[in-house]
Amino acid sequence: MNIFRHRSLALLAPALLIAVAGCSSADDATVAVPRPDARTAPLCRQLHRELPGKVDGERRDDPRPRSVYTAGWGGPAIILRCGIVRPPKMIDGKVAQGDDPNAIGGGVDGVDWLMEKHDDGSWQFTTAGRRAYVQVTLAKELSGPDDSSEVLIDLAPAVKKAIPEGIASMR
Numbered sequence: 823m824n825i826f827r828h829r830s831l832a833l834l835a836p837a838l839l840i841a842v843a844g845c846s847s848a849d850d851a852t853v854a855v856p857r858p859d860a861r862t863a864p865l866c867r868q869l870h871r872e873l874p875g876k877v878d879g880e881r882r883d884d885p886r887p888r889s890v891y892t893a894g895w896g897g898p899a900i901i902l903r904c905g906i907v908r909p910p911k912m913i914d915g916k917v918a919q920g921d922d923p924n925a926i927g928g929g930v931d932g933v934d935w936l937m938e939k940h941d942d943g944s945w946q947f948t949t950a951g952r953r954a955y956v957q958v959t960l961a962k963e964l965s966g967p968d969d970s971s972e973v974l975i976d977l978a979p980a981v982k983k984a985i986p987e988g989i990a991s992m993r
Contacts, residue, residue, distance in 0.1 A: 851885040851898035858891060858905025858954065859991055865954040866891050866904035869984035873902070878972040900973055901959045908955060908990060909948050911936055930971060931978035947974060949981060953988040956981055 858866050870890040875882050880896030893902040926937055927950060934950040943962030948955055958977065 851883075851894060851901070852887070853885040853892050853894070853901055853903065855887060855889040856891045856903050856905040856907075861991060862905045862954045863891075865985050866956075869904050869954075869956065869980060872980035872984045874976055874980060877976040899961050899963070902977070903957045903959075904954060904985075906948070906955045906957045909936060909938075909957075911938070912948070912950060930974040931982075933974065933978045933981050935974065949985065951987055951989075952981065952985040953990050954985050955990050956985060 856866075867890050870893065873882070873893050877895040877900055880899060883894050883897055885892055885894045885898065885901060891904050894900060928935055928937055933952075935947045936950055938946045938948075940946060940962075945960045947958045947960075949957075958973065960973065
């Protein structure tokens, strides 16, 4: 049974829709840098080269420490990390079936995502069905039903080009 649903974010509950607004400087943003394995690291480096200069209208503003495994836009508003460890809610690269209402699967422009709302109000999106796990975190201050899908739409071409479909390493 394929528990991962392919549909646009526009069809998901409005609560999933996040808009980017109210940003601060990335000089204040720090992020844990992933340590991808030897198979995943080249994919993440390729993704770094493919990432857009703007996401949802926000300019690229990478967090500290600078790394080819992380990127940011609009200060700490949108943070991308490549080569993370497999999220516990994924099995064989797909969203695990479960009763967690804060974690669902969905697809945007040919990229599948595990979408998780955290207790602090922030959202985290992790690619599924790709040879490397790419995580995008949106700050809790981001909300609004109209522009949210733009973040994932803007990132989809780079993810599709750099990270082939398949199952990422188990680590």
